[in-house]
Amino acid sequence: MKVPYVDIAEQFFEIEDQVMLAIQKVLSSGKYILSEQVSLFEKNFREFCQCKYSFGVANGTDALIIAMKALEIQRGDEVITPANSWVSSTSSIAICGATPVFADIGNDLQISVQEIEKKITSKTKAIMPVHLAGKMANMKAIMALAEKHHLFVIEDAAQAVGASYEGQAAGTIGDIGCFSLHPLKNLNAAGDAGVITTNNKALAQKITLLRQHGLASRNDIQQWGYNSRLDEIQAAILNCKFVGLPEVLEKRHANAELYRSLLCSEVVLPDKSIVGHDANHLFVIQCKYRDELKEYLKTYDISSAIHYEVPIHLQPAAHYLGYKPGDLPETELSALRILSLPIHQHLTKAQILFVAEKVNEFFKMKGL
Amino acid sequence: MKVGYSYLAKQFADPDVILADIKALVLSGDFTLGKATVEFEDKFAKLIGCNYAIGVNSGTDALFLSLKALGIGVGDEVITTTNTFVATVGAIETSGARTVFVDCNDKYVMDTSQLESAITDKTKAIMPVHYAGQPVNMKEVMAVAKKYNLEVIEDACCAIGASFDNQNCGTIGATGAFSLHPLKNLNVWGDGGVITTNSKEIRDKLHLLRNHGMVDRDHYAEYAYNSRLDSLQAIVGNHLISDVEWITQQRIKHAQTLDLAFKGLSQVITIPPKAVNEKCVYHMYMLLVENRDALNEYLKSKGISSKIHYPIPLHLQQASQHLGYKLGDFPVAESQAKNIITLPVHQHLTADEINYMIETVNEFYL
Numbered sequence: 084m085k086v087p088y089v090d091i092a093e094q095f096f097e098i099e100d101q102v103m104l105a106i107q108k109v110l111s112s113g114k115y116i117l118s119e120q121v122s123l124f125e126k127n128f129r130e131f132c133q134c135k136y137s138f139g140v141a142n143g144t145d146a147l148i149i150a151m152k153a154l155e156i157q158r159g160d161e162v163i164t165p166a167n168s169w170v171s172s173t174s175s176i177a178i179c180g181a182t183p184v185f186a187d188i189g190n191d192l193q194i195s196v197q198e199i200e201k202k203i204t205s206k207t208k209a210i211m212p213v214h215l216a217g218k219m220a221n222m223k224a225i226m227a228l229a230e231k232h233h234l235f236v237i238e239d240a241a242q243a244v245g246a247s248y249e250g251q252a253a254g255t256i257g258d259i260g261c262f263s264l265h266p267l268k269n270l271n272a273a274g275d276a277g278v279i280t281t282n283n284k285a286l287a288q289k290i291t292l293l294r295q296h297g298l299a300s301r302n303d304i305q306q307w308g309y310n311s312r313l314d315e316i317q318a319a320i321l322n323c324k325f326v327g328l329p330e331v332l333e334k335r336h337a338n339a340e341l342y343r344s345l346l347c348s349e350v351v352l353p354d355k356s357i358v359g360h361d362a363n364h365l366f367v368i369q370c371k372y373r374d375e376l377k378e379y380l381k382t383y384d385i386s387s388a389i390h391y392e393v394p395i396h397l398q399p400a401a402h403y404l405g406y407k408p409g410d411l412p413e414t415e416l417s418a419l420r421i422l423s424l425p426i427h428q429h430l431t432k433a434q435i436l437f438v439a440e441k442v443n444e445f446f447k448m449k450g451l
Numbered sequence: 452m453k454v455g456y457s458y459l460a461k462q463f464a465d466p467d468v469i470l471a472d473i474k475a476l477v478l479s480g481d482f483t484l485g486k487a488t489v490e491f492e493d494k495f496a497k498l499i500g501c502n503y504a505i506g507v508n509s510g511t512d513a514l515f516l517s518l519k520a521l522g523i524g525v526g527d528e529v530i531t532t533t534n535t536f537v538a539t540v541g542a543i544e545t546s547g548a549r550t551v552f553v554d555c556n557d558k559y560v561m562d563t564s565q566l567e568s569a570i571t572d573k574t575k576a577i578m579p580v581h582y583a584g585q586p587v588n589m590k591e592v593m594a595v596a597k598k599y600n601l602e603v604i605e606d607a608c609c610a611i612g613a614s615f616d617n618q619n620c621g622t623i624g625a626t627g628a629f630s631l632h633p634l635k636n637l638n639v640w641g642d643g644g645v646i647t648t649n650s651k652e653i654r655d656k657l658h659l660l661r662n663h664g665m666v667d668r669d670h671y672a673e674y675a676y677n678s679r680l681d682s683l684q685a686i687v688g689n690h691l692i693s694d695v696e697w698i699t700q701q702r703i704k705h706a707q708t709l710d711l712a713f714k715g716l717s718q719v720i721t722i723p724p725k726a727v728n729e730k731c732v733y734h735m736y737m738l739l740v741e742n743r744d745a746l747n748e749y750l751k752s753k754g755i756s757s758k759i760h761y762p763i764p765l766h767l768q769q770a771s772q773h774l775g776y777k778l779g780d781f782p783v784a785e786s787q788a789k790n791i792i793t794l795p796v797h798q799h800l801t802a803d804e805i806n807y808m809i810e811t812v813n814e815f816y817l
């Protein structure tokens with residue numbers, strides 16, 4: 084039985100007619116930039132997240148860069164973030180001229196609040212937790228810490244559409260939330276796309292300027308900015324996909340629960356201690372013999388992935404920051420033990436049973 | 452009669468072929484730097500006549516990433532013109548560099564005789580803007596650049612197909628930045644941009660810069676950006692790119708018709724001078740006119756979408772305050788800003804529409 088890690092084609096196959104109709108509608112309108120579909124998407128997203136402002140941008144990385152710029156984080160500032168993440172969280176800090184400061188993670192694979200506190204200096208301006216895998220960081224403790232030290236909080240919610248913490252959606256708890264709508268995400272466009280959320284009016288005004296050349300009106304340039312707009316066509320596609328989002332989240336949740344009930348005790352399951360909803364973007368287990376397990380699964384046509392193999396502080400890009408192996412022991416250890424099993428919404432129960440069976444079989448073979 | 456500025460709603464009278472390709476794409480999932488993007492890059496390089504084309508998210512990003520690829524940033528100065536779209540300066544300023552303006556000439560492009568006096572020991576690059584599709588005098592730009600060892604980034608966002616001394620805009624400097632915005636001569640259905648270069652080294656650097664600095668999935672060589680031309684947009688570009696020659700010819704033909712018609716109004720209308728070694732592709736058709744605001748209103752009242760590009764030069768915008776320029780610094784650009792008007796010139800204009808425009812302008816000045 085083949086178990087693919089993702090099945091993007093299947094996602095569009097189901098709603099092909101609606102998507103094509105939506106594209107045609109945009110096409111015949113002749114309006115391709117920041118028009119009705121983007122406005123509708125932003126409204127849909129605001130309602131979904133229960134926040135005051137939302138802005139469609141070109142992609143999740145741009146969402147983070149614009150957030151940093153809106154908070155005027157710059158050269159000389161420090162931003163504390165985890166090293167187990169997609170590179171964009173760190174690069175958005177670095178390319179704004181600020182210094183990324185890495186804090187180690189806890190057993191839950193999320194940035195550790197104790198470790199954040201140790202890294203706070205007089206230069207620290209912000210904390211950027213990452214809701215990796217669709218799992219919320221410990222926002223209550225992070226917000227308390229931020230308040231105590233007067234720091235901004237930028238939530239990297241790129242993988243967390245649909246996640247929430249004590250009833251508050253990811254991306255609406257800190258000052259700014261940044262989402263990706265990349266083809267591999269729970270809510271996805273047919274290309275690059277992203278969205279920014281905030282409840283702060285002053286920040287909303289800055290974001291409006293930053294995403295479109297600093298233009299307050301056609302002839303009034305308030306500040307120098309970027310061009311980072313969600314395309315109308317992608318917004319139209321996203322508006323089609325919004326309808327199915329609750330079902331996507333439910334299916335992913337059901338898949339996760341099924342794995343939890345099936346996998347043997349040699350496998351460390353994703354942490355469940357955070358009070359709230361997990362968006363189950365990834366299902367990350369931890370185990371011994373990770374590479375062997377991955378190979379074993381592959382022989383049965385089961386695809387799995389590692390998010391991510393080399394922690395960010397040990398990448399060539401981070402060389403100038405002066406980190407070395409051993410600086411973030413929990414992050415480094417987890418990089419050797421993590422494995423993301425397929426969890427997407429198009430998996431059948433039989434496929435999940437098959438994956439779990441093969442994982443368990445592997446550990447039985449290992450004599451564990 | 453209505454003469455629209457945007458022709459997008461009529462551009463695709465029969466979009467079924469493109470939609471069929473998009474449908475196939477959507478079912479393939481090949482959305483990011485996929486086959487369609489590579490195909491478009493090849494076609495674009497061939498069209499412009501350069502070694503490499505790199506698809507990015509927008510024309511603004513094409514300028515910004517060009518600066519980054521050439522290592523230009525904080526502490527550096529870049530020379531450009533003040534009468535341009537905001538993105539030219541936005542790209543320089545967001546890269547961390549400082550903008551130094553020079554004035555423009557009677558063709559609405561960089562007055563290259565002012566370059567040398569604008570150079571300081573911090574100058575790293577010149578960014579000539581082939582504004583409205585009119586090429587800058589690249590011979591002089593390149594001569595100054597060579598003398599002072601400066602990089603040249605061509606802002607060719609309006610200038611697909613334009614040339615100077617038979618060399619295409621975007622192939623003369625270190626890089627050329629093009630926009631595929633819906634209103635450009637070659638357009639896609641959203642934001643899109645392309646960088647052209649003949650240097651393999653610059654291409655390799657740009658491949659890193661546009662895609663997170665990724666050498667492969669698990670290794671990042673440097674902190675970088677996400678700026679990719681979507682496969683979906685590349686599909687649109689692949690269909691339209693074969694029309695560029697026709698689009699350019701139509702625009703030139705329309706401009707010539709208008710030029711000829713307005714010759715008789717030389718007391719009130721100034722047509723920019725022409726040179727045989729400069730191929731203007733008329734992304735915009737701009738005139739200097741007496742009583743501009745009233746003409747603009749009159750044309751609008753008659754259903755003609757004229758526009759002003761732009762009433763306020765960039766050195767006088769609030770965003771430029773930190774640069775310390777003031778009114779009077781660039782007299783040509785400042786004067787043009789008061790008299791300039793843009794008339795529709797797009798490839799879908801009919802002879803009737805053009806005649807109607809000519810009649811209406813004449814009527815106004817009667």
